[in-house]
Amino acid sequence: xxxxxxxxxxxxxxxxxxxxxxxxxxxxxxxxxxxxxxxxxxxxxxxxxxxxxxxxxxxxxxxxxxxxxxxxxxxxxxxxxxxxxxxxxxxxxxxxxxxxxxxxxxxxxxxxxxxxxxxxxxxxxxxxxxxxxxxxxxxxxxxxxxxxxxxxxxxxxxxxxxxxxxxxxxxxxx
Amino acid sequence: xxxxxxxxxxxxxxxxxxxxxxxxxxxxxxxxxxxxxxxxxxxxxxxxxxxxxxxxxxxxxxxxxxxxxxxxxxxxxxxxxxxxxxxxxxxxxxxxxxxxxxxxxxxxxxxxxxxxxxxxxxxxxxxxxxxxxxxxxxxxxxxxxxxxxxxxxxxxxxxxxxxxxxxxxxxxxxxxxxxxxxxxxxxxxxxxxxxxxxxxxxxxxxxxxxxxxxxxxxxxxxxxxxxxxxxxxxxxxxxxxxxxxxxxxxxxxxxxxxxxxxxxxxx
Numbered sequence: 001x002x003x004x005x006x007x008x009x010x011x012x013x014x015x016x017x018x019x020x021x022x023x024x025x026x027x028x029x030x031x032x033x034x035x036x037x038x039x040x041x042x043x044x045x046x047x048x049x050x051x052x053x054x055x056x057x058x059x060x061x062x063x064x065x066x067x068x069x070x071x072x073x074x075x076x077x078x079x080x081x082x083x084x085x086x087x088x089x090x091x092x093x094x095x096x097x098x099x100x101x102x103x104x105x106x107x108x109x110x111x112x113x114x115x116x117x118x119x120x121x122x123x124x125x126x127x128x129x130x131x132x133x134x135x136x137x138x139x140x141x142x143x144x145x146x147x148x149x150x151x152x153x154x155x156x157x158x159x160x161x162x163x164x165x166x167x168x169x170x171x172x173x174x
Numbered sequence: 175x176x177x178x179x180x181x182x183x184x185x186x187x188x189x190x191x192x193x194x195x196x197x198x199x200x201x202x203x204x205x206x207x208x209x210x211x212x213x214x215x216x217x218x219x220x221x222x223x224x225x226x227x228x229x230x231x232x233x234x235x236x237x238x239x240x241x242x243x244x245x246x247x248x249x250x251x252x253x254x255x256x257x258x259x260x261x262x263x264x265x266x267x268x269x270x271x272x273x274x275x276x277x278x279x280x281x282x283x284x285x286x287x288x289x290x291x292x293x294x295x296x297x298x299x300x301x302x303x304x305x306x307x308x309x310x311x312x313x314x315x316x317x318x319x320x321x322x323x324x325x326x327x328x329x330x331x332x333x334x335x336x337x338x339x340x341x342x343x344x345x346x347x348x349x350x351x352x353x354x355x356x357x358x359x360x361x362x363x364x365x366x367x368x369x370x371x372x373x374x375x376x377x378x379x380x381x382x383x384x385x386x387x388x389x390x391x392x393x394x395x396x397x398x399x400x401x402x403x404x405x406x407x408x409x410x411x412x413x414x415x416x417x418x419x420x421x422x423x424x425x426x427x428x429x430x431x432x433x434x435x436x437x438x439x440x441x
Contacts (some may be wrong), residue, residue, distance in 0.1 A: 032344075038230075041331035043340035052377035055257045056386045060216045066391045082390035089256040117291035118247040118392065124295070124306035126245045130261075130393050 057090035059083050069158050076159025086114060086157075108150045112136075115151040215422045218382035219389065220399065221248075228380065230334035234245040235430065236408045237243035237374060238253045238418075239310050242435035243395040246271060246308035248291040250387035250396060257291060257375065257386040264361045265289075266372040267312040267387055271296070272440065274305040286361075309440050310367035310396065312387070313338065313359045314421060321351035321360060330369065336375045336430065356425045374398070 037043035061072040062083040089101040121133035269288030273281040329344035345368035352360040363370045375385035399406035
């Protein structure tokens with residue numbers, strides 16, 4: 001049987017064309033629509049990330065329903081502390097304007113642990129101009145109180161020196 | 175007599191009606207959501223972003239960590255875990271404790287990523303310590319990011335506004351980017367099996383809010399802002415005097431995360 005001498009070239013070209021067509025349609029089918037709009041990635045992923053719901057909603061969102069505590073917090077020495085750091089995330093408490101859960105309130109020994117996260121002088125690298133620190137239990141001894149006392153028995157946690165200074169004023173100490 | 179009972183009956187009827195109305199209205203109030211986005215009532219923390227068309231190319235954000243102000247309380251780590259529900263033992267941001275002795279040896283520890291704070295001083299060292307400081311770590315948002323170059327499927331990329339983020343729908347979890355990151359900020363999420371990293375809270379920034387860790391920092395050790403806004407705190411710091419460093423400069427990654435007060439041993 002006689003075959004033309006360029007048959008292999010034709011076969012190769014046909015195979016290449018078929019491959020190209022398959023590749024073209026496969027790309028259409030499998031590549032996401034927004035891929036390549038800005039670069040080698042899916043451009044829609046940017047908006048998907050931007051639309052992720054926020055879980056921590058900052059202090060002003062807490063003030064709306066808890067004006068008493070916030071009133072002390074926002075005017076006291078603890079005004080830079082986020083409510084959600086001690087109490088938990090807004091999203092665990094409120095959803096679509098409705099209460100869905102109760103955030104825990106720290107008590108007794110838990111409070112002392114929480115306070116000492118920042119105010120423990122045993123950890124160095126806490127400069128005086130940044131934060132006031134204490135040595136425990138020396139501070140309790142110096143104040144002549146029981147060593148089992150937790151911090152909140154003297155300090156109101158939302159405004160730590162407010163009532164202490166107030167009582168000192170009444171006593172004429174300052 | 176007859177008249178008075180009639181009045182009493184009418185009174186009773188209107189009273190019951192009122193009670194019923196009140197009950198129904200009250201219960202409806204509990205069932206129907208108040209509606210509206212809670213975000214609308216909260217003031218924006220970064221000016222000029224919310225309710226504006228987002229121009230991808232007009233923003234140039236920078237993050238500054240002031241080591242001299244960090245007290246190692248770990249509130250940033252807690253906020254970060256809460257914002258993203260990060261699985262245990264994985265950290266998008268963490269705080270390291272550095273100790274330096276008189277021979278300039280460096281001892282670093284980081285129990286649970288600083289999530290529980292630093293309650294105790296290090297007791298396993300016998301040498302006298304001359305310098306202690308905390309170093310918060312997070313994504314450096316490299317302008318020439320090694321992690322985006324190696325991704326085989328285009329799942330991680332730098333957005334036109336300069337954030338390096340991960341497309342979790344496209345990520346195949348090969349872990350190449352985790353190997354490539356010189357700062358070890360990436361990890362494989364054990365739940366979704368995709369790569370995850372600090373995004374500088376891209377979703378919050380787009381809503382005009384500060385990243386979660388910046389918002390909760392009680393001492394202002396973390397600062398965030400737009401460098402194209404000449405009034406922002408970060409552009410004032412970066413255009414002023416003072417020693418400002420980046421981590422692993424020799425890697426050529428050109429980070430957007432700057433440190434104030436970082437000793438040369440910090441890596």
